[in-house]
Amino acid sequence: MLDFISPHISGTLPFIYRGLQLTIFITFAGFFFGFIIGALTGLMRLSNNKIIYGIATVYIELVRGTPILVQALFLYFGISDVVGINFSAVTAGIIAISINAGAYIAEIVRGGVESIDKGQREAGRSIGLSSSQTMRYIIWPQAFRRMIPPLGNQFIISLKDTSIFAIISLNEVTYLMRQYVSTTASPFVPYIMLCLAYLVITIPAMVILRRVERKLDV
Amino acid sequence: MIKVRELHKSFGDLEVLKGIDADVKEKEVVCVIGPSGSGKSTFLRCLNMLEDITSGEVIIDGDNLTDPKVNINKLRSRVGMVFQHFNLFPHMTVQENVTLGPMKVKEVKKEVANNMALELLAKVGLSDKANVYPGSLSGGQKQRVAIARALAMNPKVMLFDEPTSALDPELVGGVLEAMKDLAKEGMTMVVVTHEMGFAREMGDRVIFMDEGKIMEEGSPEQIFDNPQNPRTQDFLRMVL
Numbered sequence: 001m002l003d004f005i006s007p008h009i010s011g012t013l014p015f016i017y018r019g020l021q022l023t024i025f026i027t028f029a030g031f032f033f034g035f036i037i038g039a040l041t042g043l044m045r046l047s048n049n050k051i052i053y054g055i056a057t058v059y060i061e062l063v064r065g066t067p068i069l070v071q072a073l074f075l076y077f078g079i080s081d082v083v084g085i086n087f088s089a090v091t092a093g094i095i096a097i098s099i100n101a102g103a104y105i106a107e108i109v110r111g112g113v114e115s116i117d118k119g120q121r122e123a124g125r126s127i128g129l130s131s132s133q134t135m136r137y138i139i140w141p142q143a144f145r146r147m148i149p150p151l152g153n154q155f156i157i158s159l160k161d162t163s164i165f166a167i168i169s170l171n172e173v174t175y176l177m178r179q180y181v182s183t184t185a186s187p188f189v190p191y192i193m194l195c196l197a198y199l200v201i202t203i204p205a206m207v208i209l210r211r212v213e214r215k216l217d218v
Numbered sequence: 219m220i221k222v223r224e225l226h227k228s229f230g231d232l233e234v235l236k237g238i239d240a241d242v243k244e245k246e247v248v249c250v251i252g253p254s255g256s257g258k259s260t261f262l263r264c265l266n267m268l269e270d271i272t273s274g275e276v277i278i279d280g281d282n283l284t285d286p287k288v289n290i291n292k293l294r295s296r297v298g299m300v301f302q303h304f305n306l307f308p309h310m311t312v313q314e315n316v317t318l319g320p321m322k323v324k325e326v327k328k329e330v331a332n333n334m335a336l337e338l339l340a341k342v343g344l345s346d347k348a349n350v351y352p353g354s355l356s357g358g359q360k361q362r363v364a365i366a367r368a369l370a371m372n373p374k375v376m377l378f379d380e381p382t383s384a385l386d387p388e389l390v391g392g393v394l395e396a397m398k399d400l401a402k403e404g405m406t407m408v409v410v411t412h413e414m415g416f417a418r419e420m421g422d423r424v425i426f427m428d429e430g431k432i433m434e435e436g437s438p439e440q441i442f443d444n445p446q447n448p449r450t451q452d453f454l455r456m457v458l
Contacts, residue, residue, distance in 0.1 A: 122268050123305035123364075127319035127371055128295025137318060141309050 008189035015180050016197045019173025024201070026090065026172060027159045030097025034158070035151075037098055038105025043135075045110045056106065063103035069164045072096040076168040089170035093162065101158045108150045112143035145216050152209035156202050163198075173197055219244045219375060219406050220265065225274035227260055234260045236430040237274070242375070245404040249417035249438075252427035253453055258410045261427065262379050265408065266297040279374050295323050298368030298376040302383050304360040306352040312339065312363050313348040316370045323371065331370075338366040342396045358389030362396050369400075376400065378409040414458060418442055426450045 044056035063071070076092040079085070087095070116139050124134035166175035177194045181187045220242035227235035234257045242248050250258045263269045265276060267283050267290055276283040281293055307315050316335035320326040326334070339345050342362035352360055361381055368376060378397065382390045394416050401407055401420045411417055417424050417438060424441040426434045426449070434447040442458075445451045 117305075119301060119303055119305035120307065123299075123301065123307070123367075125291075126266060126268065126294055126297075126299035126301075127367065128291050128323040129319065130291050133322055137322060138307055142307075145309070 005189055008184070008186065009193065011184070012177065012180055012190050012193045015176040016173055016193060019171065019176040020197055020201070022090070022170070023159065023162050023172040023174075026093045026097060026162050026165070026170075027155070029094045030162075031101055031155055031158050033094070033098035034101030034105055037102030039109050041102065042106040042109025042113070045106060046113055060103045060106050063100055064107075068096060068100045068161050069167065071100060072165060072168055089165065089168050092168060093165045093170050093172070096165070097158050097161060100161065101154055104154050104157075105151065108147050108154065109143075111150075112147040113139055115146055116142050148216060149209065149213045152205070152212070156205055156209075159201060159205075160198065219246070219279060220408070221275070221277040222265075223275040223277075225261070225264060225276060226272045227257075227264055227269060228272045234430050235264070235272075238430075238432055240425065240432065240435075242406060242408060244406055246422045247401045247405075247407045247409065247420050248423045248425060249421035250408065250410045250425045250427060251412070251414070251417060251441075251453070252433075256427045257430040258427045259379050262377050262408060262410050265375075265377055266294050266299055268299070291323065295319065295371045296374045298371060298373035300361065300364050300368055300376065300378045300381050302380040304352075304357070304364045304384075306360055306363055306367070308352050311349050311351055312344065312355070315352065315363060316367045319367065319371045334370060335366070338369050339363070341369075341399070342366050343392065356389055357385045358392045361385065361393045365393075365396050365400075375406045375408065378407065378411065380410050380412065382411070382413055412457070414442070414454075426453065428453070 041056040041059055044052045045060070047053050047056075072092065075096050076087060076089065080087055120138055120142065121134055124138040125131070129137065162170075162172050163174040165172055166178055169175060174194060177190050177197075181190050184190070220240070222238055222240040225235055225238040226233065236257075238261055240248075250261065252258045260269055264271055265278065265283075271284055274284075278293060279296060281288050283290070283293065306312075307318070310318065313332065313335045316338060317326075317328070317331035320331045320334065321328060336345065336348060339348055342365055344359060344362055344366070347355060347359065347363070352363065355363065365376075365381075381397070382393050385393065390413070394413065397407070397409070397416070398420055409416070409421075419438075421438045423435060424438050425432055426441060426445075426447070428449045434441065434445060434450045441450065442454065445454055
């Protein structure tokens with residue numbers, strides 16, 4: 001029994017170690033740009049200007065209405081075929097996570113800002129702050145606190161979403177594990193190890209998140 | 219100081235203000251009373267453009283609010299507003315609530331703003347609360363902070379939108395005291411209120427509004443002791 005398990009545990013560890021680094025890198029980079037995109041488009045969704053609102057809405061609905069797998073395929077194979085730019089798989093992965101997380105974060109941002117009582121805006125304007133100062137000093141700091149729990153969830157979702165980049169041969173942890181399995185032809189233990197690799201990150205992330213949530217509640 | 223001419227305000231099809239004409243002189247305390255839904259809060263909110271004006275003119279301290287060339291932020295900084303629900307900034311300390319306006323709008327230095335905030339907080343009896351967050355204050359204390367926050371901009375006019383309506387009865391006194399001090403110092407004030415005692419004692423003039431119009435106005439004695447309009451008579455019979 002042990003003979004059946006232990007070689008695969010030690011055998012997969014280097015793959016997990018190497019693959020997780022890229023998984024984490026792509027998640028952080030993608031989430032970083034996704035947050036910028038999401039904050040911008042989320043605020044655009046709050047605009048009274050129909051064109052600005054429309055652009056953001058089209059983006060959000062297109063992204064949320066299509067699978068991230070299809071988005072990645074389109075980015076990596078589709079776009080490079082037409083434009084002639086060859087993204088590396090890593091670049092395509094980061095772009096895919098940015099665009100995808102951006103659309104969900106946009107809705108988180110919109111919801112967070114809308115949840116702030118309109119009296120706050122009025123109080124800001126009544127002491128003479130401009131619209132953007134009111135957003136910056138009064139609305140955003142309060143809204144951002146409320147965004148933290150859903151942003152944390154989105155972060156975990158994005159982390160897991162990186163696994164689909166195995167399809168574009170991106171050397172993240174799922175891809176590497178598939179490689180390992182195809183050479184050893186014994187999938188059971190390696191895929192358990194793969195699950196554990198994700199859980200090692202997601203469970204602490206969720207614990208931290210819950211702690212932050214509790215702190216913000218007070 | 220304030221001149222209002224033919225002010226109309228509609229929300230969609232609903233006309234809330236149906237032609238208001240009013241004047242407020244410098245150092246005058248004008249109390250606006252009337253039943254709920256009479257448009258008195260909307261009227262007050264039009265005075266610093268928290269509501270867009272549908273038609274008519276509002277001139278404050280020589281500036282016409284409806285003139286697109288007027289810098290509305292500058293103008294608002296000269297008009298202090300105190301809200302029914304205080305609207306303090308919960309993520310800032312009491313002192314930061316007071317200093318935000320001066321620092322960001324008038325670019326007052328931090329130390330100067332802090333000193334001014336402490337003076338204003340002392341004035342409303344809250345020196346010891348400078349470094350706490352609004353969440354730990356009572357309603358009456360919150361409203362006094364809100365008054366200090368508005369005063370920090372050194373406004374020429376103070377607007378009060380039912381400042382005591384959300385307070386427990388035992389907390390009303392402290393807020394009214396702060397307002398009386400202000401009135402005695404010669405602040406120009408427009409106060410929408412249900413506190414008839416305050417209106418009678420401190421008002422130089424009382425305006426009675428109903429159905430989006432000014433039905434009657436005059437000295438507190440005229441309005442409270444000898445109202446002419448039957449609506450005013452009905453209203454006062456119900457509230458007094």
